[in-house]
Amino acid sequence: MSTSIERLLVLYTGGTIGMQAGPDGLVPASGFEARMRAQQAQEPGPLPAWTFRELSPPLDSANMTQAHWLQMAETVRQAVDTDGCDAVLLLHGTDTLAYSAAALAFLLLGLPAPLLLTGAMLPAGAPGSDAWDNLFGAMRRLQAGVPPGVHLYFNGRLLHGARVSKLRSDAFDAFDSLPRPRNAEHAGTLPAPLDYRQPRQPVPLAVLPLHPGVRAETVAALVDSGVRGLLIECYGSGTGPSDDQALLAALRRARAAGVVLAAISQCPYGHVEFGVYAAGSQLRAAGLVSGGGMTREAALAKLFALLGAGLAADQVEHWFTRDLCGEMADA
Structure with a gap:
């Protein structure tokens, strides 16, 4: 209206x-x-x-x-x-x-x-x-x-x-606005901390584009820096170096430490669908949650808003994968 x-x-x-x-x-x-x-x-x-x-x-x-x-x-x-x-x-x-x-x-x-x-x-x-x-x-x-x-x-x-x-x-x-696939579940009624009248706090975040040669030490350094959310830009539909056991272990340690690991696609018209390739399934098993067809700007901002509202990591993951305002799903 x-x-x-x-x-x-x-x-x-x-x-x-x-x-x-x-x-x-x-x-x-x-x-x-x-x-x-x-x-x-x-x-x-x-x-x-x-x-x-x-x-x-x-x-x-x-x-x-x-x-x-x-x-x-x-x-x-x-x-x-x-x-x-x-x-x-x-x-x-x-x-x-x-x-x-x-x-x-x-x-x-x-x-x-x-x-x-x-x-x-x-x-x-x-x-x-x-x-x-x-x-x-x-x-x-x-x-x-x-x-x-x-x-x-x-x-x-x-x-x-x-x-x-x-x-x-x-x-x-x-x-x-590029036509990235947007077919996530609508969030429905939002929790009170996400209402526009509620205060928010700054949140340490980082973005990590995957690339050939990305190292586990990079993930560890980001976690050690105090980030609470790490946005990982994956290949294609949500894949990454699944045979790099050190990298996967670093991701698991990050998630165990309470860092929210969010995934989007590097492709301008792409979206994350972890189950398409085994390499994507490995990332999901390491603790990554899908950002569907969100852009980098939207995914980073969404992490900021959810974590800044004081939600626990599991609640952030829940709401991150659902459409809140049209960023992940057509009206």
Whole structure:
């Protein structure tokens, strides 16, 4: 169900959209609200009434952290639950935009209002920039009606916040949702700790792409570093070096130590289905749980949200394999 937009919060976090030239290249800049209002005077048609908040200091999104995700989620919660906003438009740099969209999708499960993220490949005011088209296009899309939840608006398209990836670094159509198989079981009623109003904590996580020559010592070092979740990017449908007994033993020790071992496919259109190959069955036996057709961004964000909610490892594994907001299954 879509909601009418009478009060909109624009949350500016930095990124290319508001950058200005510095001595070493483009840098995040404050003062974007005045530039927005000046540009709006030149935009056709009515737009929603909006207020403005700025992350201080504004970021190059390459510097995005879990703490920023939590800060953004809290700002959105306050805007909707306390300030009475009907929607939030979040302006963000493109490098980690897909990661933040996924993180917010899981941090804000049950949010009764739409959250749209957008940004730009070229700064506002640069010749041929996509900045104002994306920003005011997102406003118009909200005004036309967007269902509650987290979405990304870019280059004229509305995309699912927990399915999107950045696929290009030099084109306006930089983002897309690849048709990875998504056929997981729907979660149904979620436990109370996953409600959007519940607080979360930062969580030490790591990503390990499998590759020829990957070593057991790498897994051991990650576990020793204190990670609580390890996202393993497997080959194909969920395979790995199943004849490497040292690696399998390191994975078993990690799981025994309470580390959640999650698996996704390295293939852009792939998904994990452990039982297809014996090599995949060996990984499952070592303690890996399937992320189905989730992207790296979604799987990492989901681990963060589940572990950060204080769930035990077995509960994290349970909910990780089920669809929470459309990341693993079609509606």
